[in-house]
Amino acid sequence: MALDTKINYQHMEKVRMLEFAELGDERGSLIVAEGGQDVPFEIKRVFYILGSDSTVVRGQHANRRTEFVLINVAGSSKVKVKDGEGNEVIYCLNKPNTGIYLPTMVWKEMYDFSPDSVLLCLASEHYDGTEYIRDFDEYVKEIKACTQA
Ligand code: TYD
DSSP states (O other), X not given: OHHHHHHHOOGGGGOEEEEOEEXXXXXXXXXEOOBTTTBSSOOOEEEEEESOOTTOEEEEEEEXXXXXXXXXXXXXXEEEEEOSSSOEEEEEEOOTTEEEEEOTTOEEEEEOXXXXXXXXXXXXXXXXXGGEEOOHHHHHHHHHHHHHO
16 A cells, blocks of 8 residues: 555646647537547546535545546536645646646645536546545545655
């Protein structure tokens, strides 16, 4: 575990916004996000979050193995990313042709959902509840363990 985490750790600086091609014409918009190209991993899982209101905070976890790209295909939301060492960054997702890339082992919270928010989530791995860290203290402990290793 410590070794895997060490390999995967580092990665607040890997968090970044991605922009996808808009191939719109008079019939409307068509936005493309290809796995392994626009999205920096092969996509194994897709899920989407809707019906969360402005009081809800989702996420609140880190993933040991899964990378994500989050895209507000409608409406808007915010994503707070923490690195377990006291740094945090907030991103606003409000355009269907942009998304945030989240590497492994960052803490993430999604919140401030607009009423029409549809948050599309692309994941690099199939769902496995055991690779989620849902306790922030445990997350900080794992980050500390790998930075001290
Ligand atoms: P959760 O991870 O708490 O959602 P969020 O990060 O958006 O707050 O997931 C809610 C429930 O859905 C939880 O019981 C796990 C389950 N789930 C799956 O079975 N498969 C999935 O791909 C995801 C994302 C969640």
